[in-house]
Amino acid sequence: MTVKHRAAIDELVSYTPGRTPTGGRPQVKLSSNEMPYGPLPHVVRALAEAGTTLNRYPDFHRIELTAALARRHDVDPAQVVVDNGSGALLQVLASVIAGPGDEILYAWRAFESYPIVTTVAGAASVRVPLDDGYAHDLPAMADAVTDRTRMVIVCNPNNPTGTVVSAADLEHLLDAVPDDVLVVLDEAYHDFVTDPRSADGLDLVRRRPNIAVLRTFSKAYGLAGLRVGYCVTRPETAALIRKSIVGFSVSTLAQAGALASLTPEAGVELKERVAHVIAERTRVADHLTALGVRIVPSQANFIFMPMPDGPARAAAFEERGVILRAYGTDGLRMTVGTAEENDLFLRIAADVLPRG
Incomplete structure (x- = not known):
């Protein structure tokens, strides 16, 4: 039963x-x-110090870490939302933006969480096959946008293929997406990109009204075991996310480790x-x-x-x-x-x- x-x-x-x-x-x-190295020594010291306060709840609003990320990326703190990994933020975004009768559009094959968060939100997946070079087929994705599309996900670099989308090609896709449809740029591996043609989501956030950038401390920062990620978007979209995230979902240790990772x-x-x-x-x-x-x-x-x-x-x-x-x-x-x-x-x- x-x-x-x-x-x-x-x-x-x-x-x-x-x-x-x-x-x-x-x-x-x-x-x-995963990063093949353990946490940085400076981060380990910060975690040990934070460990003495674990009888208290973590900062519900992640105020200090949010402010540090806003300074790092030169945005308003109102544009930054920190949560229990970028995957958790993706789940919240899907549930906030889409529902029954709506569509979430993404390339395939890409990160395996995309179909999961779509189904859990009650929306329908629209999968656009990768091109012959195992990269996003952005023209085909643009053609797949309909009046039911509520969210478009672009994984850059793409997991599992490692390919990137160029800034110029992404602009063409964005031109085809209505301004009230959210485009999520999943940039978990952004720190490893050396191709100067690759798009940078933070640049687009400043110029476009419907962009949400997801980044994480799990990869380059070597904090996969702490689970902390963040979203940079317009303040109105950030406010929607904050209403919907689980309270106290970013632990004291996660906040301390991420904050220490941002120091010079x-x-x-x-x-x-x-x-x-x-x-x-x-x-x-x-x-x-x-x-x-x-x-x-x-x-x-x-x-x-x-x-x-x-x-x-x-x-x-x-x-x-x-x-x-x-x-x-x-x-x-x-x-x-x-x-x-x-x-x-x-x-x-x-x-x-x-x-x-």
Whole structure:
């Protein structure tokens, strides 16, 4: 006997996280797009200090962190909303913006939470296939906008393929979207982008009335275990989000860790770590290409390899101590790790990955 519920939930495919090491044998986890390094020392000290206050509730309004993010991005604090990860903000946005009879439009394949938040909001998904280069097909997305469209999501860089949309191409899509339809720019991997053509959502927020930018401390900042992300948008849209988020959802530790990550002291080492990931991304990509393995050029902290038998290849890697993420018949994704972890991946890749 199951309690009465919305039938659409039965059709949901649950989010599948990257596998974590299990059993007694050592395994390298390159499946979840995490930063390969622990929190910065400056952040660890801030967390230890904040730990002495855990008998008190966290700041409900995240005032100090919101103000710091507003200064960082040169926006009004009224434009910033902090919550329990950018995924939580996406869930709130979908529920606030769309409902039964409405549509949420996004590229596919992209972040697996998009169909989930759409269905939970009661809206219908409109999936636009990626183009031949595994990037957003923005003209096709523009053509898919209807009078039922309430929200458009652009993942930039796209997860799991690592491709970006150019500023010029995104402007064309925005011109086709009515000003009262929200365009969400999911920029979780923005810190790893080196392509100067890539769009920057914060620039668009200042010029367009219907943009919401999502960013996170889980990736480049190495705070995935704390769960803290933020949205930058127009004050009116931010007010809608604040009305709908769960109270006290950002813990004292999460706020302290994120705030410490924004200091100049932390910023210097953070840039060095990001630069290392970018350099390793290039090295791994070049090595795979030299092996004859087909890859998608990436602007994120991972590399996608199209192949029809990703699960079987992932199983072969796991047998030899490296956990990757398979996407059915679409392909295989590896997260860029430390140099040593990447070397192990490449040694196995030479034996088990297909060529061409």
